[in-house]
Amino acid sequence: MVSAAATPDGRQYVLTLGCPDRPGIIAAITSFIAEFGGSIVEAGYHSDLETGWFFTRQSIKASTVPFGVEELRSRFERVAADLGPETEWQVHDSGVRRRAVLLVSKEGHCLHDLLGRATSGELPATIEAVIGNHLDLAAITETHGIPFHHVPFPKDPAERGPAFERVRELVDSHSPDAVVLARFMQVLPERLCEHWAGRAINIHHSFLPSFVGARPYHQAFVRGVKLIGATCHYVTAELDAGPIIEQDVIRVDHADSVTDMVREGRDIERVVLARGLRWHLESRVLVHGRRTVVFS
């Protein structure tokens, strides 16, 4: 599906690349683009002095490329080969709208927010399906014309294997670019973390690494912190420890009860998830080890 809405400034081919740093990389890449007269709309570069790694993201105006995206990929292979065997790169066509599947539980604030953004054309993806372990959010999902799949989870964590398997099938049937845990409240089994590596995105309701795990606002209250936050991160096998895409905080004080924090925290959760998800969908996030490079 080609969507103009996804590309307000016109269709773009977005090149992302990471490789060991050495002089001449930018020249090699930009000369390659200049040779066919490609116009670079947006460019990000980062040389990480600590890891010796180089990262770039280049948005090329599609209308200035005299061939298709497959040909672009095929031609770029030679440039990438010169940058060494560790080089990782991708070319994403912004004209192809991306797909997201959302996992939810009972709390709807992130879902409502993402549905609203999708409706407004603000989310650079279609929401293909919503999967919930409770039925609370079925109606609001369906009024937006999006299928809701109910997958109940047994109380005993040891018996949840089949439910997770059902979730995996439903998700995979959409081949999504993003699997969004929009306050899903279930810890993904390791095999699913690996299966969706680099695509599963969680919103955790604390400023990680503080308050990992359950009831982070309660933990924040007990510790008496003066700011609470939220963290959007890739899901990995280690709980709440995946590469961080975005974080933000809001000020609280002694007068805020846990209930107040939960309410105020939602405003941060919504925005942090929406922002992190958009960056992921626009190929702005490059993961390297436990850190991310975000060309926002």
Add this chain to the structure above:
Amino acid sequence: MVSAAATPDGRQYVLTLGCPDRPGIIAAITSFIAEFGGSIVEAGYHSDLETGWFFTRQSIKASTVPFGVEELRSRFERVAADLGPETEWQVHDSGVRRRAVLLVSKEGHCLHDLLGRATSGELPATIEAVIGNHLDLAAITETHGIPFHHVPFPKDPAERGPAFERVRELVDSHSPDAVVLARFMQVLPERLCEHWAGRAINIHHSFLPSFVGARPYHQAFVRGVKLIGATCHYVTAELDAGPIIEQDVIRVDHADSVTDMVREGRDIERVVLARGLRWHLESRVLVHGRRTVVFS
């Protein structure tokens, strides 16, 4: 309608009061409450040294008041009378859910957000109706079971009188506690500003007093500011000059186009409007001249 959802900590009688400052006011008010054994759940006080005015907001646990809210009001009259003829006060029963009517145009981000909050039980009001001068937001409103009234506006501002009259009738039929201009994009005529004084709330998409009027993000881009913002304020006859309830900002830089600012600004608009509206509905905002006292 009495709603438990509006009062997570239990039903409260909320007293708000403003009067010329002098020693003994707090003692007078709190002694009055102590006499019948009332338990104060939350108390805010402010002595404004510049204006010599005193403000307070007291939340009394309804279950500790051995009579009804009308009796409470009637008894308090004597206390208020002692504080002088300029004293203004109200007692609001949190068990009576408040009503809001929303005015919208084409842009839906604030409407989506408020509908989501209403659905989640996060907004301490019911949305009674949405009135739009375009049809774009009718469907999403109606899927939430809320009536949408379409009142088209003539192109010529001079001919908009009847349309505004129709809006007034529709709004007034719901006797709302808040008339929310959720990106309504129409300047209310002076008589409506006065008619809804203290109840009409606007969200302006700039950090006022910068960038009054039309196209504030465009103005912000041209001026090259490094932060953009939004302002929730009471509507008065002077454009974008009413008492400010809440403001917030977000960082932008040279790489942000006007389009980027519009998108990023929406996140601030949503939150600032929702926060300001909640404070208004919970009787947390006391207006004095052009300034507000917000017991948040």
Add this chain to the structure above:
Amino acid sequence: MVSAAATPDGRQYVLTLGCPDRPGIIAAITSFIAEFGGSIVEAGYHSDLETGWFFTRQSIKASTVPFGVEELRSRFERVAADLGPETEWQVHDSGVRRRAVLLVSKEGHCLHDLLGRATSGELPATIEAVIGNHLDLAAITETHGIPFHHVPFPKDPAERGPAFERVRELVDSHSPDAVVLARFMQVLPERLCEHWAGRAINIHHSFLPSFVGARPYHQAFVRGVKLIGATCHYVTAELDAGPIIEQDVIRVDHADSVTDMVREGRDIERVVLARGLRWHLESRVLVHGRRTVVFS
């Protein structure tokens, strides 16, 4: 020493009180003040629903009190007695300038900042002395006319007892209201934490509870967080775990090296320490267990 500079709005008697909550406390306190015609300049109240504790801070205009501060304390004893045996309270005379002693090491940014604020009359205290385990900051201290005491610390932590004893003697000789660890970089022994309980204030260069202990910016870099922060807290025997007075954060991104974070973090450290220290000195901070109530 009585100082007008400490009280721009005129001399104040500041009452702070914490006790088990029950109806009538505010009435009892404010009636007591109203009886002698005392004018309350600033009032803060907080009922903590989780702990059932009540906190207040009242600033009374000294010129409206028809007797001295000792008489005020003596009269208030009866009010406090009625509030139960657990009641803790103090009356602080803002006309008596408070005293601070600073402990430093090599890094001078917090010291420079506090010296500048003291010189500008912005710090509500005199800096009585600076004690350093290195000589780096002796000159800047002495150009401000403040004595600098050099107490070298042995490399072996096990042998630092006498040095800490010397620090204790120097500090105690000034009977300070605040013992400020302005990037002191030494862990206080438990007996000193107890000896200066409620008076020793530390600035930790992370958003606690994240990154306790050494090299927090390095830890933050490795974890890839998107915000770094600083925390001003009371020192207790458990490292970096005392009651938090103030915190703030600043945004970082992938382009920020550890060196960048160190530099950017200093701006937060300076402000957070100065703010927390001012609140402490103005009797705005009430400690209850591991949490603080800050009437800022």
Add this chain to the structure above:
Amino acid sequence: MVSAAATPDGRQYVLTLGCPDRPGIIAAITSFIAEFGGSIVEAGYHSDLETGWFFTRQSIKASTVPFGVEELRSRFERVAADLGPETEWQVHDSGVRRRAVLLVSKEGHCLHDLLGRATSGELPATIEAVIGNHLDLAAITETHGIPFHHVPFPKDPAERGPAFERVRELVDSHSPDAVVLARFMQVLPERLCEHWAGRAINIHHSFLPSFVGARPYHQAFVRGVKLIGATCHYVTAELDAGPIIEQDVIRVDHADSVTDMVREGRDIERVVLARGLRWHLESRVLVHGRRTVVFS
């Protein structure tokens, strides 16, 4: 003077360039650098779609350039010539420490802060001299070993010409890279604005364009804004309207008097000025019309 302190990551040659945008610019510049094996430590690019202008800043590791900075400039001339006659560019050697002259009045908080940063090695410049129209800040300046020049200003603005002329002479005698109005409180005459164009930097104590001119905190109080700010900008003939380098804000509420705002605002003024000045000194700010591109 060559200073290692200015270049923690080693000496760098910093190229800044602005020119009309067209495909191939990045390739041309980076190929030029790659040809002699230059290593790019930090790179910033920006294509402004609204103005059609291209901006870049490239930090080249000096040790990877096999010739001197003059030769680098001379060789780059040919590249620049190809980019059209409107192209503006500079190469700055980070090994040459930059020079700043400060203009002050009575308020010392920005001066104290900059002196502290200079002492800590955090400011990438030497403070060559401080010029004040009052004597209040002479002592603190001189204790840092920096000459203070007192230039009294007549009360009548019409008679200030000779005083400004004296300031000009003193400033120009140091050929500074930055003329910092550190709360100077005097409006520079147009001829000085032009004479120091692109080098004179002011800190205004409001979030511009709100509250231009005198007493901005007072204006902010009257208007009842919920955030106050500060703006670091280049000085131009139009008052407080020059290109903005940096801005920041801090939250205030109804309880903050003008005096409180003045005190709280200082924390923002200090940081915003220090940040903006550092970016200017590190050639991170490119001015285009009334806007700035800041490669921070």
